[in-house]
Amino acid sequence: MKLNEIISILPFYKAMYAVEDVFVNEIKMDSREVNQGDLFICINGFTVDGHEYIDQAIANGAAAILVEKAVDTNIPTILVPDSSRALAMIAAHFYHYPTTKFPLIGITGTNGKTTITYLVEKILNECNWKTGIIGTIQMKIGNRLFPVQNTTPDSLFLQKSFHKMVEYNVDTAIMEVSSHALDMGRTYGCDFDVAVFSNLSQDHLDYHKDMNDYLRAKSLLFSQLGNTYRKTHPKFAVINVDDPSHDMIKRSTAQHIITYGCNTEAAIMATDVELKANRTIFTLNTQVGEISVSSMLIGMFNVYNMLAAVGVAMAFHIPLGTIKSALEKITGISGRFEPVGGDQPFTTIVDYAHTPDSLENVLQVIKEFAKKNIYVVVGCGGDRDKTKRPQMAAIALKYANKVIFTSDNPRTEDPSAILEDMVNGQMEKHYEIIQDRRQAIYRVINLASDDDVVLIAGKGHETYQLIGHTKYQFDDREIARQAILSKGK
Numbered sequence: 495m496k497l498n499e500i501i502s503i504l505p506f507y508k509a510m511y512a513v514e515d516v517f518v519n520e521i522k523m524d525s526r527e528v529n530q531g532d533l534f535i536c537i538n539g540f541t542v543d544g545h546e547y548i549d550q551a552i553a554n555g556a557a558a559i560l561v562e563k564a565v566d567t568n569i570p571t572i573l574v575p576d577s578s579r580a581l582a583m584i585a586a587h588f589y590h591y592p593t594t595k596f597p598l599i600g601i602t603g604t605n606g607k608t609t610i611t612y613l614v615e616k617i618l619n620e621c622n623w624k625t626g627i628i629g630t631i632q633m634k635i636g637n638r639l640f641p642v643q644n645t646t647p648d649s650l651f652l653q654k655s656f657h658k659m660v661e662y663n664v665d666t667a668i669m670e671v672s673s674h675a676l677d678m679g680r681t682y683g684c685d686f687d688v689a690v691f692s693n694l695s696q697d698h699l700d701y702h703k704d705m706n707d708y709l710r711a712k713s714l715l716f717s718q719l720g721n722t723y724r725k726t727h728p729k730f731a732v733i734n735v736d737d738p739s740h741d742m743i744k745r746s747t748a749q750h751i752i753t754y755g756c757n758t759e760a761a762i763m764a765t766d767v768e769l770k771a772n773r774t775i776f777t778l779n780t781q782v783g784e785i786s787v788s789s790m791l792i793g794m795f796n797v798y799n800m801l802a803a804v805g806v807a808m809a810f811h812i813p814l815g816t817i818k819s820a821l822e823k824i825t826g827i828s829g830r831f832e833p834v835g836g837d838q839p840f841t842t843i844v845d846y847a848h849t850p851d852s853l854e855n856v857l858q859v860i861k862e863f864a865k866k867n868i869y870v871v872v873g874c875g876g877d878r879d880k881t882k883r884p885q886m887a888a889i890a891l892k893y894a895n896k897v898i899f900t901s902d903n904p905r906t907e908d909p910s911a912i913l914e915d916m917v918n919g920q921m922e923k924h925y926e927i928i929q930d931r932r933q934a935i936y937r938v939i940n941l942a943s944d945d946d947v948v949l950i951a952g953k954g955h956e957t958y959q960l961i962g963h964t965k966y967q968f969d970d971r972e973i974a975r976q977a978i979l980s981k982g983k
């Protein structure tokens with residue numbers, strides 16, 4: 495695309511050097527990835543300032559650069575007030591507004607986003623729709639998998655990926671939308687058709703200044719819903735009305751609302767809920783009828799996740815029978831309440847609970863069904879909300895007979911300082927601290943005997959441990975399996 499066509503969508507800019515005949519091959523925001531003929535967009539990040547890498551981008555062959563600070567260059571340079579915003583608009587334009595070509599579903603909330611994404615995928619696949627997914631575990635286009643660095647990647651990665659989805663002819667795309675992404679504008683330029691709100695509880699107070707600010711960020715998905723009119727079908731906000739924050743979310747959108755819940759009157763409700771150790775049965779009540787559902791997903795929180803997915807299905811007029819058959823086929827979601835092992839006389843569960851609310855939810859389910867002792871291995875991530883550390887520790891101690899506190903992803907923090915934040919001031923003392931996560935898992939598996947339940951929380955599907963800036967190969971499920979095999983040898 496020609497540079498002057500790319501910048502034609504920007505309301506304000508100042509161009510230095512002639513831009514008329516410059517052809518742009520690709521858009522890049524990382525100087526290390528720039529190739530001959532690319533447009534390099536300088537982003538002032540949290541760690542470094544992209545403007546510092548202009549020379550490298552030029553040496554790699556950049557045809558032009560876009561900046562938000564005056565710089566001295568000898569190639570076509572575009573100066574804008576805000577290069578992150580410009581990047582989002584330019585990326586959408588460069589890739590021909592891919593999200594106007596299929597319905598886009600965005601899912602936000604503190605817990606349940608990944609789970610709901612895969613439930614929605616299953617329902618849509620049941621209708622033989624081709625789907626694309628972007629979220630915590632990976633990007634998935636049809637059956638092709640791609641790694642992602644963030645739950646919601648930056649605007650350039652997003653628009654490029656949606657373009658791939660158009661090429662693959664997806665019928666719809668489903669994505670998790672994190673509060674960070676909304677706050678940083680990674681989803682500017684996305685044309686959402688359905689937005690889901692699952693719940694709000696404490697997390698990310700390292701980034702958001704308080705819970706109100708966190709909620710404000712979440713609400714941006716709903717104010718962004720339907721702000722373009724390229725698509726003709728109606729837009730929907732799917733909202734959990736049992737969550738105390740639902741009202742603020744409702745007030746953030748001018749679009750149609752589909753409510754769901756169990757305790758408050760809603761368009762979609764679950765009644766006669768039977769929570770069993772290996773199954774969840776409920777009556778699904780909707781405005782088009784009711785049907786019974788028997789799911790292999792465990793726990794009340796998964797009833798809510800299923801209702802959210804039903805809300806999305808309702809926005810697309812998917813028949814109840816199809817929804818039921820999809821929900822009943824799902825055996826589980828990677829790293830979410832995932833059983834490990836098989837023949838051992840105790841139960842081992844790996845779960846991605848890394849917030850106080852999710853840990854409490856999962857432990858409530860385990861408490862309900864555990865016949866004997868409950869053992870928990872848990873830690874907290876470094877460079878993340880410190881205030882959740884003592885809360886998660888207290889929750890683990892409240893439900894478990896013994897807790898092994900260990901490292902999660904310490905990142906750049908001292909692992910022993912994170913553990914100190916967790917245990918400092920705890921009244922209950924039935925815990926051990928084993929910083930090395932592998933040893934902690936071996937210890938807990940050795941402790942377990944007949945009919946006990948072991949919960950290994952926090953890392954779920956993750957296949958690495960991030961210590962300092964290094965990613966080490968690490969998978970809780972793999973280590974737990976090895977520990978079970980070697981137990982008693």
Ligand SMILES: CC(=O)N[C@H]1[C@@H](OP(=O)(O)OP(=O)(O)OC[C@H]2O[C@@H](n3ccc(=O)[nH]c3=O)[C@H](O)[C@@H]2O)O[C@H](CO)[C@@H](O)[C@@H]1O[C@H](C)C(=O)N[C@@H](C)C(=O)N[C@H](CCC(=O)O)C(=O)O
Pocket residue numbers: 523524525526536537538539540541542543544547643644645646647648672673674675
């Ligand atoms: C705090 C934060 O969100 N940081 C994100 C941000 O990184 P950053 O601002 O530090 O980037 P930077 O390293 O300063 O680089 C600035 C610019 O210089 C460029 N650069 C850099 C080096 C170089 O040699 N040349 C060069 O051009 C970079 O490409 C970039 O354009 O931009 C990066 C690229 O988009 C993100 O990957 C990164 O997410 C980091 C990894 C992260 O951990 N983010 C977390 C907090 C996050 O966003 N989490 C939410 C999920 C939360 C949840 O749901 O629980 C998420 O959506 O993932």
Ligand SMILES: Nc1ncnc2c1ncn2[C@@H]1O[C@H](COP(=O)(O)OP(=O)(O)OP(=O)(O)O)[C@@H](O)[C@H]1O
Pocket residue numbers: 603604605606607608609610630645670692693795796798799829830831845846847848851852853855856954
């Ligand atoms: N609706 C829910 N309410 C509370 N806890 C939940 C809910 N759904 C799942 N959980 C718990 O939260 C954990 C994470 O679930 P999931 O990965 O679906 O959430 P997420 O919102 O995608 O998380 P992330 O913010 O890391 O992307 C699960 O392993 C489970 O312990």
Ligand SMILES: N[C@H](CCC[C@H](N)C(=O)O)C(=O)O
Pocket residue numbers: 645848874875876878902903952953
């Ligand atoms: N999306 C969450 C994931 C946390 C997972 C946990 N294992 C950790 O590293 O803290 C975050 O980036 O805060």
Ligand SMILES: [Mg+2]
Pocket residue numbers: 607608609629630631645670
């Ligand atoms: Mg997720």
